[in-house]
Amino acid sequence: MANALAELIFIPAPGLGHIMSTVEIAKILVNRDQRLFVTVLVIKPPTGRYGSAITDYIESLAKTNMNHISFIQLPQHESLSNYDPKSPMSMFSDFIPSHSNRVRNVVADMISQPGSRRIAGFVIDMFCTCMVDVANEFNVPTYMFFTSNAAFLGFKFHVQTLCDDLNEDVVEMCGSNTEILVPSFDKPVPTKVFWSLVHTKEGLDYVLRSVKKLREVKGIMVNTFFELETHAIKSLSADNNIPPVYPVGPILTLERSSSDEKPLDDEVITWLDGQPPSSVVFLCFGSMGSFDEPQVKEIAHGLEQSGQRFLWSLRRPPSNEKIEAPSEYKDPTVVLPKGFMERTNGIGKVIGWAPQLAVLAHRAVGAFVSHCGWNSLLESLWFGVPSVTWPMYAEQQMNAFEMVMELGLAVELRLDYRKDVFVPKGPDPVLVTREEIKNGIKRVMEDNDVRTKVKVMSEKSRLAVMEGGSSYASLGCLVQDFMKNIS
Template identity: 75%
Template sequence: MANTFSELVFIPAPGVGHIMSTIEIAKLLVNRDQRLMITVLVIKPPSVSSGPAITKYIKSLAENTMDRISFIELPQDESLSIHELISPLTVFNKFIPNHCKYARNVVADMTKQPRSSRIVGIVIDMFCACMIDVANEFNIPTYLFFTSNAAFLGFKFHIQALSDDMKEDVIELSNSDTEILVPTLVKPLPTKLFWSLVQTPEGLDFVLKSVRKLREVKAIMVNTFLELETHAIESLSADTNIPPVYPVGPILNLEAGSSGGKKLDDEVITWLDSQPPSSVVFLCFGSMGSFDEAQVKEIANGLEQSGHPFLWSLRRPPSDKKSRAPTDYEDPSVVLPEGFLERTRGIGKVIGWAPQVTVLAHHAVGGFVSHCGWNSLLESLWFGVPSATWPVYAEQQMNAFDMVVELGLAVEIKLDYRKDVFTTKSNTAIVTAKEIGSKVKQLMEDYEVRTKVKAMSAKSRSAVAEGGSSYASIGCLIQEFLRNAS
């Protein structure tokens, strides 16, 4: 049987942002070239880190047939207790590696059976470096799909070089109050904004091991675009110790409600429809973002003081140690200041989970208070909505720095706020109503940032259109995949 298709196997990390971006790039690749087909190996996330939305989303994947994209759910590893899995490091260090054997079995079956395709590459997530060994066993080239930005990719390589080549004590550095120069950034990076994983010995150990491994891949696709991160991409491309980097973004899931969550209530849409263009500030803190009651009250008072209409996705922190996923309040008034909902009726709406893309796409939305997850920042740029940064966990402090200081495309509420799931080091001093109110005003009234964001929005759309920089990058990658088949 002739191999009529070149097949890629994608292995995303078990987090909703990672899986969704992976499916979007898979769709993009098969739509660009009829000779490609893709199989996605789905590692189901442990129940502690996933709310019902991601479970429903993963279920919907298997049911939705996509042309030349198929999904195989790997058996879930049951060897770790809920108590162990509450730590994200255990997920990276043990839970994902425990799935290598299942991935190996699937790839072995795929290479044995007579098929109409030949596997030309295994595309892994940054947290799945252990899968490189699986690919090597079958002599299949590995590629990395990096779901964050190019500046952060450069930071990871730089930390590994600092530790291995320059013998720097990274833990000591991350706990000092200083700044360092990172090749992919023009501005010096304050060490207090370091990615939380490099701030503890166990986390750093994991990062160093995985980055050493990632240097072995054949090429790296990054969810960014040349016009946004020109310096970072040129810096990575100039470093011969780093695999070739292809900016392929923005890779976005623009279908409303497709993450398995509910759609936006008609009442909320009607309310948004009645607001003037670019007048509403939207607050949303991602799938893991939630605040305690004292901070919620400050946000409420700050919104009231700003005088701007608002739509606020307010989530309740997990109530027990068995989950890290926030839920919706049955009655948000229990945590809000007394009389807040009555006083702001007509000028504001407090809702639960929100389909972020639907809201950002609405003409009434003119500002976005964000936790600075990379997908969220790309969405806000795509729709030309300026952001105010309120990072919470993971590498979000660095994303916030990149957007505010490095690129001038966002307003700072905080850069160093940290309520971290990775470390014990949380910097969660209360952000006051006064700070929030004045920053929301700045976000909604800063003409300079708004103008820059509108210009970058146009560039983000040009990048992925025919003839654009990311369009060209993807074309080069496809040629490489097809050459692997010959």
């Protein structure tokens, strides 16, 4: 059976960051061992701008010649009947589970084909734990590809311990101004930075159900590397009730397809070409990040008062109550302070959508004001650009806490800012003042200690994925485990 061919069934969540990371780890696996093949089962997101962006991305991939990787888009029409776009939990508790039967049918069809490859495992996303039961029906082991960090993974397990073993009220805890010990964090974690989902009973109930399923998987791939999260990885590995953890990161989408190119890219890069090295502060808040007009004006004043060069990705908030991606301003001056564009002409540039990876890679960029999505933080570390933390939703507050307080690799603007796009009717976030913004930007541009630490970690991130590196070795162990499943 040494030359047997193995099939992996990947099931990512219908989020752009999740799908892009899934495609990257799939490419790494099939390049590592030619006996591996991957079929990605794509859950098409609900309609809207965000859904369209994901569909466009998948269609562009399908047109490229990806050896050993194929894509199957799961039918959607009936599933949408289970989806309430105004309910933040509907995506996780209704929409994704409603695809279980479609996954079951696709896999059964694959197995029935003459000469089909043996399935070595399902590889599911953190929001697709419902698919563990489907894999069990086919007597196939399940693995998870965890698109966030190891410290947060440990937090998820600890939440279950708090509820089931210690009878703690986690929802009430979130509303208190206290700190608790979490084994995967070195320092006590403030409850105000806890993951958004555990702030409500509905969200917490979902988390507890998913963690119970997560304990059933055979292994967990984490998009991190040992040198970055040494404490967290050691704490996870020391717990016999947690499946084996494989740090395989950083997994980054470093190559962009031609379909990603936008006319603005050249203009942005040309502008950066004219700036001194490490002089530009880049502000970008992810695919779902946007602010209302009062906050936009505070950012503008803070940038102007800082005196720093800047590149600002400014997006228009969605106008409805659906979970929707921001759009572009036809004229950004309608929300900016009067005369701002003229006063900052030459030292600053306001754009819409940003080619984030290309910008972070540019020598002129010296700092990154970020929403603290894990993919974005890994990209900034890879290119040696220190971050300023402005978390918005999901687990980003915990990412910010880890980067600033645990690892010293970022500068704090806010750790507990919360503008949860998945709770459209949630409370309005507290305004971040121009003074805070100015001070945060000045600190990151002047803090040589953080800058030095980030440069060192940048080098370690690149060594980790090279032959002989920690993530390279971890991935090798994982591949061996896949192949044992079909022997």
